[in-house]
Amino acid sequence: MKKQEFLVALEDVLQLEDAISETQNLTALEEWDSLSKMAVMAYYKKNFGIEITLNTLKDIQTVNDLIKLAGDNIND
Numbered sequence: 001m002k003k004q005e006f007l008v009a010l011e012d013v014l015q016l017e018d019a020i021s022e023t024q025n026l027t028a029l030e031e032w033d034s035l036s037k038m039a040v041m042a043y044y045k046k047n048f049g050i051e052i053t054l055n056t057l058k059d060i061q062t063v064n065d066l067i068k069l070a071g072d073n074i075n076d
Helices: 003-013 034-048 063-073
Strands: none
Touching: 003 034, 003 063, 034 063
């Protein structure tokens, strides 16, 4: 998956109205709550086959951190 495709998908998962970038600080988003974290966990399992936990997500600060978490599943 390309980074731009992931960003668009993440906007949908988080139900954001505005576009986000790789440097977006997730903790600054009102939408970054426990429900959105659960949605991200489901998205990663469905699309990448990666199981992540809420404990893992507590250390995630930026969109780029989420991209790194996906590893080779997201590329330029």
